[in-house]
Amino acid sequence: xxxxxxxxxxxxxxxxxxxxxxxxxxxxxxxxxxxxxxxxxxxxxxxxxxxxxxxxxxxxxxxxxxxxxxxxxxxxxxxxxxxxxxxxxxxxxxxxxxxxxxxxxxxxxxxxxxxxxxxxxxxxxxxxxxxxxxxxxxxxxxxxxxxxxxxxxxxxxxxxxxxxxxxxxxxxxxxxxxxxxxxxxxxxxxxxxxxxxxxxxxxxxxxxxxxxxxxxxxxxxxxxxxxxxxxxxxxxxxxxxxxxxxxxxxxxxxxxxxxxxxxxxxxxxxxxxxxxxxxxxxxxxxxxxxxxxxxxxxxxxxxxxxxxxxxxxxxxxxxxxxxxxxxxxxxxxxxxxxxxxxxxxxxxxxxxxxxxxxxxxxxxxxxxxxxxxxxxxxxxxxxxxxxxxxxxxxxxx
Numbered sequence: 001x002x003x004x005x006x007x008x009x010x011x012x013x014x015x016x017x018x019x020x021x022x023x024x025x026x027x028x029x030x031x032x033x034x035x036x037x038x039x040x041x042x043x044x045x046x047x048x049x050x051x052x053x054x055x056x057x058x059x060x061x062x063x064x065x066x067x068x069x070x071x072x073x074x075x076x077x078x079x080x081x082x083x084x085x086x087x088x089x090x091x092x093x094x095x096x097x098x099x100x101x102x103x104x105x106x107x108x109x110x111x112x113x114x115x116x117x118x119x120x121x122x123x124x125x126x127x128x129x130x131x132x133x134x135x136x137x138x139x140x141x142x143x144x145x146x147x148x149x150x151x152x153x154x155x156x157x158x159x160x161x162x163x164x165x166x167x168x169x170x171x172x173x174x175x176x177x178x179x180x181x182x183x184x185x186x187x188x189x190x191x192x193x194x195x196x197x198x199x200x201x202x203x204x205x206x207x208x209x210x211x212x213x214x215x216x217x218x219x220x221x222x223x224x225x226x227x228x229x230x231x232x233x234x235x236x237x238x239x240x241x242x243x244x245x246x247x248x249x250x251x252x253x254x255x256x257x258x259x260x261x262x263x264x265x266x267x268x269x270x271x272x273x274x275x276x277x278x279x280x281x282x283x284x285x286x287x288x289x290x291x292x293x294x295x296x297x298x299x300x301x302x303x304x305x306x307x308x309x310x311x312x313x314x315x316x317x318x319x320x321x322x323x324x325x326x327x328x329x330x331x332x333x334x335x336x337x338x339x340x341x342x343x344x345x346x347x348x349x350x351x352x353x354x355x356x357x358x359x360x361x362x363x364x365x366x367x368x369x370x371x372x373x374x375x376x377x378x379x380x381x382x383x384x385x386x387x388x389x390x391x392x393x394x395x396x397x
Contacts, residue, residue, distance in 0.1 A: 001288055002288070003292070004045070004289055004292050004293075006042050006292070006293065006296040006373065007373050007374060007375070008042075008043065008373065009373050009375065009376065010041065010042075010043060012041065017037075017039075017242075018037050019034045019036065019037035019039060020034055023036075023351055027345060027351055029345050029346065029349070029351065031349060032345065032349040032350065032351045033349060033350050033351065033380055033383070034351045035350060035351060035352045035368050035369045035370075035372070035380060036351045036352055036353050036367075036369065037369070038173070038236065038241075038323075038324075038325060038369060039236075039239055039241045039371075040239045040324060040369075040371035040372070041371060041372040041373065041376070042239060042293070042371065042372075042373075043239075044238060044239045044240055045238055045239075045282070045285075045286065045289045047281055047282075047285040047286070047289070048238060048240060048278050048281045048282055048285075050281075051277050051278065051280070051281035052274055052277055052278060052281075055273070055274065055277045061273055061274075062273075063270065064270060064271075064272070064273040064276060065270060066093065066270075066271060066276055067276075068088070069280055070276055070279065070280050071088040071091055072088075073279065073280045073282075073283035073284050074086070074091060074247055074279070074283060075087070075088065075091075076283065076284075077283040077286075078216075078232075080287070081205075081206060081287075082205060082214055082215075082216060083219075084216045084218070084219050086249055086251075089253070089256075090249055090250060090251050090253075090256065091247055091248065091249055092247070092248040092249075092250070092256060092259060092260055092263060092269075093246065093247055093248055093263070093268075093269060093271055094231065094246045094247070094248050094263070094268065095244040095246065095268055095271070096233075096235075096244060096246050097201055097203050097231040097232075097233060097246050098124045098128065099246070099268070100229075100231045100246055100248055101125075101128065101167065101199050101201065101229075101231060102128045102131075102132070103259070103262045103263060103266065103268075104199050104229050104259060105128060105129060105132050105134060105165070105199075106132055106262060107258055107259060107261070107262040108164070108165065108197055108255075108258070109132075109134055109164045109165055110134075110164075111132070111133040111134065112133070112134070112135065112162070113134050113135065113162055113163075113164045113165070114134070114135045114136075114137045114160060114162045114163040114164065115129050115134050115135070115136065115137065115163070115164065115165045115166070115167060116137045116138075116139050116155070116158060116159070116163060116165070116166045116167070116196075117129070117136060117137070117138060117139070117166075117167045117359070118138075118139050118140070118141050118150065118167075118168070118169070118172075119138055119140055119141065119358060119359030119360045119361050119362065120140075120141065120174060120175070120327075120355060120358035120359050120360070120361045120362035120365065121141075121167075121169050121172070121173065121174075121358055121359060122169055122173045122174070122201070122358070123357050123358055123359065125167050125169070125201075126359060129167075135162070137158050137163065138158075138359065138360055139151060139154055139155045139158050140154070140359075140360050140361045141172075141175065141361060142154075147177075148172070148175040148176075148177050148318060148327075149177075149183070150179070150183055150186070150187065152186050152187070152190065155187075155190060156190055159190070159194045159196070163194065163196060164196065164197065165196060165197045165198070165199060166187070166191065166196055166197075166198050166199070167199050167201070168187070168198055168199065168200040168201065168217055169200075169201050170184070170200050170201070170202055170205070170214075170216075170217060171202075171204045171205060171207075171214065171320070171321060171322035171323055173201075173204060173323060173325060174325055174327045174353070174355075174358055174362075174365075174367040175318060175320075175327050176318060176319070176320020176321055176322060176323055176325060176326065176327055177320075177321055177322075178205075178208060178212050178213065178214050178215075178321035178322040179215070180215070181215050181220070184215055184217055184220045184224075185220055185221070187217075188217075188220045188221050188223060188224045191223070191224070191227065192221075192223045192227075195227075196227070197227055197228065197229070197255075198217055198224065198227065198228040198229075199228070199229050199231070200216070200217040200218070200228055200229070200230050200231065201231050202214075202216060202217075202230055202231060202232045203231065203232060203233050203235065203236050203246075204236055204322050204323040204325075205232060205322065206234075206236070206237040206290060207236065207237060207290075207293075207294060207297065207322050207323050207324060208294065208321070208322045209294060209297060209298055209301065209319075209320060209321060209322060209323075210298060210319075210321075212321040212322060214322065216230055216249075217230065218230050218249060218251055225251040225252070226251060226252040226255075227252065227255075228250070228251075229248060229249070229250045229255060229259060230248065230249040230250070231246060231247075231248055231249075232246070232247055232249070233245050233246040233247065234278070234279050234282040234283060234286075236323070236324075237282070237286070237290060238278075238282040238286060238289075238290075240275075240278050240279075240282065243272070243274060243275035243278050243279075244271055244272055244275045245271070245275045245276075245278060245279040245282075247279075296374075297324050297370065297371060299374070300324075300370045300371075300372075300374060300377055301319060301320070301326065301370060303374065303377065303378070303381075304317065304326060304368075304370055304377065304381065305317050305319060307381045307385075308328075308381075311385045312384075312385060312388065314332040314333065315328055315329065315330055315332070315333075316328070316329035316331075316332075317329075324369060324370055324371035325367055325368070325369055325370075326367070326368050326370055327355075327365055327367055328365060328366050328367070328368055329364060329365050330364055330365065330366060331363075331364035331365075333388075335364075337354060337355070337356045337363045337364065340354065340364065340366065341354045343387070343388075343391065344366065344384075347387050347390075347391060348383055348384050348387040348388075349383070350380055350383060350384060352366045352367060352368045352369070353366060353367040353368075354366060355367065
């Protein structure tokens, strides 16, 4: 078995990547270390790069299509990694997950309809709803016994005759929860009761940490299977977010037909030649690499958790069940959301996502990406610690 090197430090500057090359443009901060964009600082696996190189030996990059091998690789991966059985005629595509649920919102709801989201959550959820002239309804998550959970009592109160859809994030971003089967069943009961369509973003499903399990919402019940659209991708798992590799699953043929209609209307069905190659290579060859990645990420998460416990115990670390993103509660520092952001951006010069951008309940939190070589993680955490010590000694700086 090949041993992959996740300690290798790679200079990403000058590659037109958002995380490094657009940090100053986005945040107006110079010379800061980026830990915000949800991609990894590890090499894309060699079996994907080699597949792309082989394809590029044929020097025509014309129109392509998704072959039967493409669909088979998705089906086999989902069955092997998640015990989730899907048929070819239940699979479609999208350039990206956000693009996909944007099209679903446009196709399955009307202007003025209500769509439920569970903040703090990935911020394009509510931006997309608002931009489509639909109404965002917040069903905030809650903390119960130190754990992020859904608030089902509040959810039922928020459902009205205008509510048509729930946007589910599973595993959750930024909270890191891989929702349990019981939690998804409770959500399904309410969806059935009120005849709601569930749109489930499952892009982080593969990166399961510390033995946690993932259940696709569509596997919960027959109702869930027939009244949901699932969005997934190999992009987070294999660090190929720039290749437009998202896939869509709808087990209800009428729902899939209606989704495909808007996909074709926007001329987005074909994907791109290299993205198709990358997906197939990832799902046919990626199991060993992913297992090693997860082991490395678990080590990073353990280091991070221990570092905060030993040096900044007032910071609550919500260890993720899945993903390479960790949700950190800095509320005991007593800083306002703006002050907390300024501390990281202008003083520590570490760019991590301010919690308030994820909606209600995110105030006082920050989201940190720990998918990077251990030495870089160690350096960044030390920088935060040394800066907060200086800040506490001289709070006016």
